[in-house]
Amino acid sequence: MKSVTFRIWRGDVTGGKLVDYTTEFSEGMVVLDIVHKxxxxxxxxxxxxxxxxxxxxxxxxxEINGVPRLMCMTRLDMIPVEKPVTIExxxxxxxxxxxxxxxxxxxxxxxxxxKFKPRAPDAADGTWRMQQEDIDRVQEFRKCIECxxxxxxxxxxxxHRKHDEFIGPRFLVYTAALEMHPLDTxxxxxxxxQAHGIGYCNITKCCTKVCPENITITDNAIIPLKERVVDxxxxxxxxxxxxxxxxx
Amino acid sequence: MTYTSVLAKQRRFGETTRTDAWWIQPLLVFLGxxxxxxxxTWAALQGTDTVHCYYWLGGYNPNANGANYLSPFxxxxxxxxxxxxxxxxxxxxxxxxxxxxxxSPAFLMMWVPAGFRFxxxxxxxxxxxxxxxxxxNCAVGEPRKTYxxxxxxxxxxxxIHRYFFYLAVVFIFILAWDAxxxxxxVDAAGKQHFGIAVxxxxxxxxxxxxGGYTFGCHSFRHLIGGxxxxxxxxxxxxxGYSCVSCLNxxxxxxxxxxxxxxxxxxxYIRLCAMGVWHDFRIFTF
Numbered sequence: 118m119k120s121v122t123f124r125i126w127r128g129d130v131t132g133g134k135l136v137d138y139t140t141e142f143s144e145g146m147v148v149l150d151i152v153h154k155x156x157x158x159x160x161x162x163x164x165x166x167x168x169x170x171x172x173x174x175x176x177x178x179x180e181i182n183g184v185p186r187l188m189c190m191t192r193l194d195m196i197p198v199e200k201p202v203t204i205e206x207x208x209x210x211x212x213x214x215x216x217x218x219x220x221x222x223x224x225x226x227x228x229x230x231x232k233f234k235p236r237a238p239d240a241a242d243g244t245w246r247m248q249q250e251d252i253d254r255v256q257e258f259r260k261c262i263e264c265x266x267x268x269x270x271x272x273x274x275x276x277h278r279k280h281d282e283f284i285g286p287r288f289l290v291y292t293a294a295l296e297m298h299p300l301d302t303x304x305x306x307x308x309x310x311q312a313h314g315i316g317y318c319n320i321t322k323c324c325t326k327v328c329p330e331n332i333t334i335t336d337n338a339i340i341p342l343k344e345r346v347v348d349x350x351x352x353x354x355x356x357x358x359x360x361x362x363x364x365x
Numbered sequence: 366m367t368y369t370s371v372l373a374k375q376r377r378f379g380e381t382t383r384t385d386a387w388w389i390q391p392l393l394v395f396l397g398x399x400x401x402x403x404x405x406t407w408a409a410l411q412g413t414d415t416v417h418c419y420y421w422l423g424g425y426n427p428n429a430n431g432a433n434y435l436s437p438f439x440x441x442x443x444x445x446x447x448x449x450x451x452x453x454x455x456x457x458x459x460x461x462x463x464x465x466x467x468x469s470p471a472f473l474m475m476w477v478p479a480g481f482r483f484x485x486x487x488x489x490x491x492x493x494x495x496x497x498x499x500x501x502n503c504a505v506g507e508p509r510k511t512y513x514x515x516x517x518x519x520x521x522x523x524x525i526h527r528y529f530f531y532l533a534v535v536f537i538f539i540l541a542w543d544a545x546x547x548x549x550x551v552d553a554a555g556k557q558h559f560g561i562a563v564x565x566x567x568x569x570x571x572x573x574x575x576g577g578y579t580f581g582c583h584s585f586r587h588l589i590g591g592x593x594x595x596x597x598x599x600x601x602x603x604x605g606y607s608c609v610s611c612l613n614x615x616x617x618x619x620x621x622x623x624x625x626x627x628x629x630x631x632x633y634i635r636l637c638a639m640g641v642w643h644d645f646r647i648f649t650f
Contacts, residue, residue: 130371183383183504203382211371222368248597272500276376277512278369299595316516320490323503336583336613340486344527344587351524 118143121193122201123151125163129214136160137201142193149177149188152204152216164215172329175264179216180205185266185327207269220265226284229312233295234303251299258294258338260330263287267324267334273317283314286324286334293338296345306349309342318343376506378498387502394495401624408438408631409471412638418449419638420470420631422564425449428640431550434564435543436631437571440536442470474536481533482624484526486583487616489515527584537576544568550649560649564633571623571630578619581612 118141127136138155149167156163168174170189177188182196182203196202210218239246267286273279284292292313296305309315324334332338348355381387412419420436423429426449435442435451445453446468453470462468482488493499500507515523547565549557579585590596590606597603612619636642 180382180504182385183381184385185504197384200384203384205382206373208373211368212373248595250603251595251597270503272503272507273512273514275504276500276507277510278372278375279512280369297594301594314514314516316521317512317514319493319499319514319520320486321494321500321503322490323500326503335490336616340583341587341591343524344584344591347524347527347584348587348592352527354528 119198121151121198123155124201124203125152125155125160125216126203126205127160127163127215128212130212133212133215135203135205142198144194146193147189148179148181148186148191148193148196148202148204151193152188164213164217166217173262175262175329178207178264178266178269180207180269185269187264187266187329190329207265209269209271209275210265222280223263223265223268223285223287226288227291230284230288230292230295231303231305231308233298233301235300236302245300247299254337255294255298257332258290260332261287261290262330264329266327266329270323270327271318272321272323273314273319277317279314279317283317286318286339288313289315289318289342290332290334290338293342296342306345310346310350315339315342315346375510378506378508379501380506381504383502383504387505391495391498391501394491397621397624398492398495401628404628405438405471405475405631408436408635409469409475410467412635413446413469413471418445418447419635421449421451422634422638422644423451426638428637428643430644430646431552431558432562432564432637432644433546433549433551434568434634434637434644435546436634437540437543437568437575437627438471438475438631439469440543441474441539443473444468444470446470477529477532477536478627481526481529481579482620484523484529485620486526487620489523491617526582527588530579530582530584530588533579533582537572537579540568540575541572544572550646558649560646562644562646564637564644567630567633571626574619574623574626577612578616578623581609581614581616581619583613583616585609586613 120139120141122137122139124135124137127133138159140151140154142151149170152165156165167177167189172187172190178185179188181188181191185207204216206212206216206218210220210222213219235245238244265287268274271285273283274285292305292309295301295303318339320335320340322335328334420439421434423433442451442453443455444458446458458468494501498508513520515521547568548559548561550560551557586606586609589609590602593599593602596606633642637644
């Protein structure tokens with residue numbers, strides 16, 4: 118068996134440091150396997166959040182060699198193991214302990230977004246009719262597992278700490294799923310511009326790069342929302358067009 | 366204690382635990398854009414005086430061989446300076462233009478493609494990283510602590526992008542017309558013949574790549590159907606949205622290829638007009 122050194126951040130909200138752990142690994146192991154092995158054999162008090170180990174619960178988000186990734190979906194043959202592998206908690210959220218961060222801010226943000234407000238039912242039995250091609254676009258956004266890696270890598274939150282003014286890529290995707298839904302009748306455009314700070318996004322596409330569900334966050338969610346904000350606030354021709362455009 | 370006050374310490378510029386060569390991508394973008402800006406500025410001012418005209422291969426130029434190629438940097442030519450220049454839309458430059466102020470026909474129209482690319486969603490993300498280091502790459506420390514994004518002046522102006530798109534579409538048709546002109550060759554008797562030369566192909570590929578870039582624009586994708594939540598009710602919009610999405614999927618590739626090729630088209634015409642390269646005629650009817 119080969120051996121690998123994991124340089125894991127140990128600490129809490131008051132501070133911490135990187136600690137080296139060397140262990141053996143075999144083919145097919147993922148980063149989370151190694152973290153669990155270290156937890157079982159060398160550091161019983163190592164805190165790490167995980168659940169499904171299948172890339173679907175979004176719990177084991179961390180920064181592996183500086184890149185936000187799911188630990189359970191990062192095989193050791195995807196990263197260089199000749200040098201120590203750095204494992205850190207997400208930097209956009211406060212540390213609770215070791216690799217566990219306090220992501221509660223995200224749930225508070227979600228509550229601020231206007232809820233789904235469907236039009237009146239199409240049928241007498243209270244159901245609606247939709248075409249698949251109309252729902253294709255928002256189905257991509259429904260793949261989100263809320264791992265918050267996109268929030269972590271977004272420099273507006275990570276480096277500039279605009280948590281009070283910007284909802285981040287995850288919730289722009291969430292808003293897009295509601296706003297582009299063919300049944301929804303709610304208007305969230307003014308909030309997007311003002312309270313949710315979509316203008317802070319400068320389209321670096323880092324969120325798209327780290328998404329484990331391969332959601333095209335920037336091109337399919339954020340930019341179309343930015344264009345809707347332009348329709349509403351910055352386009353005089355668009356204001357005229359809205360009077361005669363097809364409704365949908 | 367606020368939520369953000371207990372976050373990990375902000376990193377210094379360039380500080381990261383990434384182990385890959387994260388600096389290569391912004392460096393290549395920086396070099397690529399800088400090279401194009403430097404070349405296009407230089408080219409706009411070269412061969413535009415009253416003696417030489419190197420942006421057009423045609424007319425009395427002894428190297429023209431009956432061809433009619435106008436550099437895309439100079440099309441449409443609104444005013445001309447050189448007597449060797451192609452007939453301009455509004456004729457020669459009016460005398461009111463101050464003699465001390467350099468003039469190039471490119472100055473009058475280059476702001477349109479430049480503005481379109483400057484406000485393009487792909488380019489914005491790329492040059493914010495490469496030229497402004499905001500961020501220099503994903504999960505790498507930044508040089509500044511303050512940040513306004515595109516929410517406030519000056520970058521709020523980027524919302525003008527769709528208006529540059531409207532103008533850019535006009536230019537695609539103008540450049541397509543130039544490519545059509547490049548398929549007609551004048552013989553010694555002054556009669557026009559349909560034909561294809563390497564220069565014709567260069568100009569056709571130029572329109573193709575610029576068209577792929579322009580019609581894959583994010584704003585166009587929104588305007589043609591993205592604004593609709595129920596596209597199935599307007600099948601024309603649904604089809605248009607699908608086509609534009611197809612181009613938009615490779616917008617970065619179209620952006621780079623068209624940028625490179627428009628520069629190469631100018632180089633090709635310029636070197637042929639100077640007699641350095643010879644335009645090979647494939648056939649003429």
